[in-house]
Amino acid sequence: MSFPEQYEIYRSQFEEELQAECAGLNFHPQVLGESMRYSLLVGGKRIRPVLFYAALASFGADWKAERELALALECIHTYSLIHDDLPAMDNDDFRRGKPSNHKKFGEANAILAGDALLSHACELMLAAAEKGKLHLRAARRLAAAAGERGMVAGQSEDLLLTGKRAGEKELFSIYRRKTGELIAAPLVMAAILSGKDEARAERLGYDLGALFQLTDDILDETGGAELGKTRGKDREEGKLTCLSVFGMEKSLRLADETARRCEKTLSEWEGENSFLTELVRNIRSRNK
Amino acid sequence: MSFPEQYEIYRSQFEEELQAECAGLNFHPQVLGESMRYSLLVGGKRIRPVLFYAALASFGADWKAERELALALECIHTYSLIHDDLPAMDNDDFRRGKPSNHKKFGEANAILAGDALLSHACELMLAAAEKGKLHLRAARRLAAAAGERGMVAGQSEDLLLTGKRAGEKELFSIYRRKTGELIAAPLVMAAILSGKDEARAERLGYDLGALFQLTDDILDETGGAELGKTRGKDREEGKLTCLSVFGMEKSLRLADETARRCEKTLSEWEGENSFLTELVRNIRSRNK
Numbered sequence: 001m002s003f004p005e006q007y008e009i010y011r012s013q014f015e016e017e018l019q020a021e022c023a024g025l026n027f028h029p030q031v032l033g034e035s036m037r038y039s040l041l042v043g044g045k046r047i048r049p050v051l052f053y054a055a056l057a058s059f060g061a062d063w064k065a066e067r068e069l070a071l072a073l074e075c076i077h078t079y080s081l082i083h084d085d086l087p088a089m090d091n092d093d094f095r096r097g098k099p100s101n102h103k104k105f106g107e108a109n110a111i112l113a114g115d116a117l118l119s120h121a122c123e124l125m126l127a128a129a130e131k132g133k134l135h136l137r138a139a140r141r142l143a144a145a146a147g148e149r150g151m152v153a154g155q156s157e158d159l160l161l162t163g164k165r166a167g168e169k170e171l172f173s174i175y176r177r178k179t180g181e182l183i184a185a186p187l188v189m190a191a192i193l194s195g196k197d198e199a200r201a202e203r204l205g206y207d208l209g210a211l212f213q214l215t216d217d218i219l220d221e222t223g224g225a226e227l228g229k230t231r232g233k234d235r236e237e238g239k240l241t242c243l244s245v246f247g248m249e250k251s252l253r254l255a256d257e258t259a260r261r262c263e264k265t266l267s268e269w270e271g272e273n274s275f276l277t278e279l280v281r282n283i284r285s286r287n288k
Numbered sequence: 289m290s291f292p293e294q295y296e297i298y299r300s301q302f303e304e305e306l307q308a309e310c311a312g313l314n315f316h317p318q319v320l321g322e323s324m325r326y327s328l329l330v331g332g333k334r335i336r337p338v339l340f341y342a343a344l345a346s347f348g349a350d351w352k353a354e355r356e357l358a359l360a361l362e363c364i365h366t367y368s369l370i371h372d373d374l375p376a377m378d379n380d381d382f383r384r385g386k387p388s389n390h391k392k393f394g395e396a397n398a399i400l401a402g403d404a405l406l407s408h409a410c411e412l413m414l415a416a417a418e419k420g421k422l423h424l425r426a427a428r429r430l431a432a433a434a435g436e437r438g439m440v441a442g443q444s445e446d447l448l449l450t451g452k453r454a455g456e457k458e459l460f461s462i463y464r465r466k467t468g469e470l471i472a473a474p475l476v477m478a479a480i481l482s483g484k485d486e487a488r489a490e491r492l493g494y495d496l497g498a499l500f501q502l503t504d505d506i507l508d509e510t511g512g513a514e515l516g517k518t519r520g521k522d523r524e525e526g527k528l529t530c531l532s533v534f535g536m537e538k539s540l541r542l543a544d545e546t547a548r549r550c551e552k553t554l555s556e557w558e559g560e561n562s563f564l565t566e567l568v569r570n571i572r573s574r575n576k
Contacts, residue, residue: 027437028461032444036436083403088395107376111399112444115371115406119435122410126428129417136424140414147407148324149315156320156400173316 003278010053010063011046017067018074025120035105035113036120039078042096047212048073052186054279055201058271059194068128069138069189072121076146077182079117082110084155090237121146138189145185154178163238171245172210179216180209196270204265204276207258211283214255217241218248223287259284291566298341298351299334305355306362323393323401324408327366330384335500336361340474342567343489346559347482356416357426357477360409364434365470367405370398372443378525409434426477433469442466451526459533460498467504468497484558492553492564495546499571502543505529506536511575547572 001009022040025033049070056063085092085100086107093103102110125139144150154177161170184205191201220234221243234241242251262280266273289297310328313321337358344351373380373388374395381391390398413427432438442465449458472493479489508522509531522529530539550568554561 025436027441029441029445029448031448032436032441079403083399086399088399108447109444111371111374111376112440112447115367115402115443116436116440118403118406118410119431119440122406122413123428123431123435125410126413126417126424126431129414129424136414136417140411143407143411143414147411148313148320148404150407152400152404152407153315153317153320155403156397157317159396159400160317160319 003275003282006054006275007050007279010050010057013064014046014049014053014070014074017071021071031105031109032112032116035101035109036116038104039082039095039101039113040074040117042098044096046074048077048182048186051183051208051279052190054275055187055190056194058269058273058276059190059196060271061190061194066128066193068124069135069142070186072124072128072139072142073182073186075117075121075124076142076151079114079121080146080151080155080182082114082117086110089155089159118146134193134195138192141188141192142185145181150177150181154181158240161240164240166240166245168245171240171242174240175210175213176206179213180206183209183212194271200265200268200270204262207262207265208280208283211255211258211262211280214242214251214258215283215286217243218251218255219287221248255284291563291570294342294563295338295567298338298345301352302334302337302341302358302362305359309359319393319397320400320404323389323397324404326392327370327383327389327401328362328405330386332384334362336365336470336474339471339496339567340478342563343475343478344481346557346561346564347478347484348559349478349482354416354481356412357423357430358474360412360416360427360430361470361474363405363409363412364430364439367402367409368434368439368443368470370402370405374398377443377447406434422481422483426480429476429480430473433473438465438469442469446528449528452528454528454533456533459528459530462528463498463501464494467501468494471497471500482559488553488556488558492550495550495553496568496571499543499546499550499568502530502539502546503571503574505531506539506543507575509536543572 018040022037025036027033052066052070052073053063056066081095082101084090085095086102092100094100101113105113125143128139129136146152154174157170158174158178161174184202187201187205188198191198217234220241221232223231235244242254246254259280263277266277266280269276306328310325313324315321340354340358340361341351344354369383370389372378373383374390380388382388389401393401413431416427417424434440442462446462446466449462472490475489475493476486479486505522508529509520511519523532530542534542547568551565554565554568557564
């Protein structure tokens with residue numbers, strides 16, 4: 001089976017789970033469920049749940065059985081985008097080519113939609129914990145990745161350094177926490193649930209997160225309308241990016257080096273590594 | 289022991305746990321931990337953890353052992369206040385007589401402090417779940433109370449009905465979800481952990497939440513500076529309150545009836561009911 005076909009199998013399985021979960025978000029007041037659904041279903045590559053499913057499959061685990069943690073991952077990612085787009089934060093009117101949550105529902109509803117999605121993720125993680133000790137440990141790893149020392153710390157650091165002079169150390173700290181934590185979490189959770197090397201999964205996750213962020217920064221400057229956002233926005237806003245720290249040439253070289261490091265870690269993977277290796281190459285060469 | 293002395297025992301035990309937890313919120317960037325601590329430690333009566341400890345004690349349980357769920361409760365309550373105070377929400381510059389989180393740290397940091405506190409609560413609930421099945425069930429009850437069908441739904445409904453004509457049904461729906469859920473959760477969690485009647489604990493919780501909210505609305509109109517907020521603010525902003533629905537006389541009567549209903553539920557309590565009964569009377573006659 002080709003890489004895109006395999007990707008589509010994981011993605012469409014997740015999409016089905018997500019549709020089912022969204023159908024359950026039906027309560028009073030309607031606007032709250034509606035605004036949660038809007039951002040959950042606005043699309044995207046579903047990279048985090050796909051990584052989770054693919055890593056589970058690479059270890060020979062029953063990946064379809066892990067819907068709760070896959071959904072929790074996506075709820076956390078989605079809430080972080082909603083809050084990140086708010087006027088007081090990144091002030092983005094568009095997300096994936098559509099109006100961002102607060103443009104569609106207003107700021108107050110967007111704040112609450114984010115809060116509700118994080119609460120919902122918490123409920124999903126506790127539901128997963130019913131399955132036993134390993135699931136509880138995996139859920140705790142995810143909660144830590146999302147929390148005050150993980151993704152939220154990355155957001156806070158990003159905010160703090162916007163418009164400031166900062167260097168390589170700060171940039172990679174933001175990459176690791178703002179992006180890397182929620183990319184590493186699905187890989188580490190898969191390792192926990194399958195009894196495989198967690199440190200190796202984590203290493204791959206942080207590198208993959210950095211690769212994702214390096215290509216994102218590069219695309220912000222070179223990408224076209226297919227991104228669904230405004231070109232050069234990071235630079236105009238004084239965001240700390242690999243381009244502001246290293247310039248284009250070194251950034252491209254760093255992306256290549258990071259991709260090679262991912263492939264090296266995958267060469268020692270305790271399982272089938274071909275899909276994940278192909279994924280790394282796709283991220284390196286993506287154009288949206 | 290007198291009621292105030294007993295209250296102080298529960299409150300100071302919780303305050304100690306909270307101080308210890310806050311000491312652990314020490315990471316980069318400093319501002320995130322600082323803004324979390326600021327709102328957690330700004331004070332307050334700690335009514336939710338005190339209710340939890342008191343209900344556990346009323347059932348003869350080892351209440352001091354349940355720090356994780358007590359802390360999770362207060363983290364959830366605190367995050368909800370931070371987000372509720374934001375300009376796009378209730379736009380409150382003060383909370384308990386001190387600058388609200390966003391006035392002290394700015395809007396973006398306040399949004400993130402709230403997110404971090406909810407994540408932290410999630411981590412605490414998962415930590416509690418390590419203790420066994422009953423703890424996991426109690427944690428799930430708390431997460432549901434905080435979530436899209438619980439407290440967040442109450443916030444959303446409150447927002448939706450501000451400035452609208454609405455009646456008794458809507459008012460009590462907001463009371464139950466915005467306030468009642470997080471007042472009922474500690475009582476129900478105590479019943480779950482002690483193997484006692486959960487429905488009775490829940491009934492007491494919802495009534496107590498309504499009583500709290502009735503007296504809050506009344507105090508908003510009649511209270512003095514000791515409240516730490518602006519008198520008559522609800523009315524000026526077109527908030528749905530018991531006064532806008534029933535007027536003062538009927539509101540006072542409803543508060544009395546609700547307090548009596550609480551006392552009746554407590555007369556059938558499967559445990560020592562004197563502290564909780566006294567607590568009901570104190571809420572009814574509170575002036576701040």
